[in-house]
Amino acid sequence: MSKSEHIVHNIKFSKPNLNKDIVLYEGHFNHFNYDKHVHEEYTISLIEKGHMNAFLKGFNHKFDKSSIITINPDEVHACKIADNEEYKHHSLYLKPNIVKEILKLNFNKKQLSFSDIHFSNSFIYNKLSFLVKQENISYFNTFSWECELIEVVNSILQINSKATEPIELPSNHLLIKRVKEYLHDNFYIQISLDDIAKEFSISKYHFLRLFKKHTFVSPHAYLMLVRVEKAKQFLQKGLSIIDTAYMCGFNDQSHLNKRFKAITGLTPGEYKNFFN
Known part of the structure; x- marks a missing residue:
């Protein structure tokens, strides 16, 4: 070989x-x-x-x-x-x-x-x-x-x-921080760019540019990262893969598998086995 x-x-x-x-x-x-x-x-x-x-x-x-x-x-x-x-x-x-x-x-x-x-x-x-x-x-x-x-x-x-001591964040940084907190709090539901724009009273086009500038990923990509982190926590606690996919807002188990492996190098099942 x-x-x-x-x-x-x-x-x-x-x-x-x-x-x-x-x-x-x-x-x-x-x-x-x-x-x-x-x-x-x-x-x-x-x-x-x-x-x-x-x-x-x-x-x-x-x-x-x-x-x-x-x-x-x-x-x-x-x-x-x-x-x-x-x-x-x-x-x-x-x-x-x-x-x-x-x-x-x-x-x-x-x-x-x-x-x-x-x-x-x-x-x-x-x-x-x-x-x-x-x-x-x-x-x-x-x-x-x-x-x-x-x-x-x-x-x-x-x-x-x-x-x-916590520093006074510029308005743009403060906005991004608040949006991140919103995504962490609502990772399990389907969120659209319009939802965020309405929640924070900002143009979605302006917000999209700001978010990517500060985080290096799109809001949707960031939400997927948050969901994978939450999935890791659920799997460590012994939850099933299908329940984890549902509780983390993924469309189905296949969607979870794809995103999870791209980030961790393992399927959810392989990862779960290390902790159970």
Whole structure:
């Protein structure tokens, strides 16, 4: 079999502690590219092998083992293979409430975000790399693994984050924020551009341009991303695929399958099996 015929497509998810909102991911590819998507979690990623091209904050980047990649919740991003070679990477997904616990900050008054999309630190990279590899978790009990994880995440946040007082957003940013909240609150119903225009008293043509400028995707595409994130949560809790599709506003199970695989690299059934 030639190199071009050998397709690598391996994905693993796990929750080391089922009672904590912490998910580990491992992906190894040579033909798959992730569509633009968002996460509700803070994401910390490492490249173990090869190079990865990524779309972040409206620009294209290339990452290798020298980078610790940090992505804030709700930041649209995408990634794909670079130089037609395979790559392998690991990600740690932390729900905002976990970050709140780690930092012991009052988030009613403070707002946390990663300062840069990536930074380099060989000590942190090596320590985090060991912790996120699923085959290494057996070396720890749950308590010791979580203690080690909190320590390294604390180091990352000290180096590459800032807690600032909420800033006064310009009107356009405030509008986009309100629309995003509207889509998150109504992800399970069918929403049209006219519905949004009416809800926020704005020209749908003007709004469409503003939304894409600020988020890099259309409102409809963003709604699909929100629905996939909600579907992941339902599947982790053990809901059936057909019920998940219905509850997330997808037309049918086939529609869910298509969007879900483009974003996660797995079918909903394959993803569900990691958590049940």
